[in-house]
Amino acid sequence: MGSERDLVSAEAEGDERLIEAALRPKRLEEFIGQARVREQLSLVLHSALRRNRPPDHVLMSGSPGLGKTTLSMIIATELGVPLRITSGPALERAGDLAAILSTLSEGEVLFIDEIHRMARPAEEMLYLAMEDFRVDIVVGKGPGATAIPLEIAPFTLVGATTRAGLLPAPLRDRFGFVAHMDFYEAGELEQVLHRSSRLLGLELPGDAAREIAGRSRGTPRIANRLLRRVRDFAEVRAEGVITKEVAAAALNLYEVDAQGLDRLDRAVLGVLLRRFGGGPVGLSTLAVAVGEEPETVEVVAEPFLVRQGLLARTPRGRVATAAAWIHMGLTPPPDAFGASVAADLAGQDEDP
Numbered sequence: 001m002g003s004e005r006d007l008v009s010a011e012a013e014g015d016e017r018l019i020e021a022a023l024r025p026k027r028l029e030e031f032i033g034q035a036r037v038r039e040q041l042s043l044v045l046h047s048a049l050r051r052n053r054p055p056d057h058v059l060m061s062g063s064p065g066l067g068k069t070t071l072s073m074i075i076a077t078e079l080g081v082p083l084r085i086t087s088g089p090a091l092e093r094a095g096d097l098a099a100i101l102s103t104l105s106e107g108e109v110l111f112i113d114e115i116h117r118m119a120r121p122a123e124e125m126l127y128l129a130m131e132d133f134r135v136d137i138v139v140g141k142g143p144g145a146t147a148i149p150l151e152i153a154p155f156t157l158v159g160a161t162t163r164a165g166l167l168p169a170p171l172r173d174r175f176g177f178v179a180h181m182d183f184y185e186a187g188e189l190e191q192v193l194h195r196s197s198r199l200l201g202l203e204l205p206g207d208a209a210r211e212i213a214g215r216s217r218g219t220p221r222i223a224n225r226l227l228r229r230v231r232d233f234a235e236v237r238a239e240g241v242i243t244k245e246v247a248a249a250a251l252n253l254y255e256v257d258a259q260g261l262d263r264l265d266r267a268v269l270g271v272l273l274r275r276f277g278g279g280p281v282g283l284s285t286l287a288v289a290v291g292e293e294p295e296t297v298e299v300v301a302e303p304f305l306v307r308q309g310l311l312a313r314t315p316r317g318r319v320a321t322a323a324a325w326i327h328m329g330l331t332p333p334p335d336a337f338g339a340s341v342a343a344d345l346a347g348q349d350e351d352p
């Protein structure tokens with residue numbers, strides 16, 4: 001992964017990961033934004049504490065970097081129980097999951113990130129574990145195979161997914177509470193930035209925070225990362241003083257534009273406009289043309305472009321809007337909002 005991609009990509013690496021961990025809010029009341037999710041979760045947790053029982057399993061859905069991992073840690077802290085973290089791709093075989101489930105302590109929170117990427121056999125084992133706190137360990141093969149039931153301690157599963165629509169219904173239905181995490185408002189991101197600056201010992205004027213928040217794609221992880229790049233720039237080129245102008249110059253240098261579009265976003269729009277005349281074009285063709293995995297384009301770039309009104313997902317493929325032409329400094333063709341696009345939009349499928 002190139003360094004400019006890391007600026008807005010889903011995952012942090014090395015030292016960045018350590019700083020990210022240090023910036024995580026530890027309690028629900030420190031968690032900024034997502035007011036509805038916070039209130040709903042607070043009720044779920046408080047009633048569980050009152051009943052002295054583990055709460056219902058929780059599913060969190062939303063784009064990368066919106067705070068799903070942070071919330072899972074908060075859930076464990078608020079309940080005063082340990083937390084075990086794993087991810088869907090790490091659970092290739094049922095045995096991988098059985099090894100974790102069988103060693104959970106009473107009330108423990110098990111966080112499974114990217115739960116939609118779990119292998120089928122593990123997923124089936126999870127159904128029983130979630131419902132009956134039991135797993136069946138299969139011994140032997142073929143007709144002689146027998147299932148040995150194994151009791152496990154009551155636990156709370158917290159699943160996180162960027163694609164709730166990809167979860168099989170039997171799994172989705174076993175979560176008592178689904179938290180839909182939305183992109184953050186600019187004002188909320190400013191609060192995140194001010195909080196992080198305090199923790200990093202930086203002085204961040206209000207207008208500089210606004211400048212960074214406006215380029216953070218509604219995502220706290222990106223806001224924090226851009227703040228660190230602005231800090232680097234200020235240290236080397238502005239005697240450590242962060243101003244609105246310094247922030248803008250730093251982010252221009254890192255190719256994050258005023259609306260928050262990065263290289264990948266602009267590559268997607270550039271290909272869509274210049275090579276495919278604005279679309280419609282299929283996701284996989286678009287991904288090949290920009291040299292990325294379809295999932296990266298779909299999960300990292302598209303939700304933001306759609307939200308900015310620059311791209312529409314239609315049953316026939318991805319279409320650039322007139323605003324996209326203008327944003328890229330091109331003249332929209334007269335039919336950019338033509339009848340066929342309008343008809344496609346009317347039947348728009350969120351997840352074709």
Ligand SMILES: Nc1ncnc2c1ncn2[C@@H]1O[C@H](COP(=O)(O)OP(=O)(O)OP(=O)(O)O)[C@@H](O)[C@H]1O
Nearest residue numbers: 020023024031032064065066067068069070220221
């Ligand atoms: N509501 C919030 N208030 C303050 N900081 C936040 C908030 N949400 C997230 N952050 C910050 O953003 C960073 C990323 O959050 P987190 O890792 O929880 O995202 P995520 O949604 O779990 O992403 P992924 O699904 O890719 O793991 C953390 O360092 C945390 O400090």
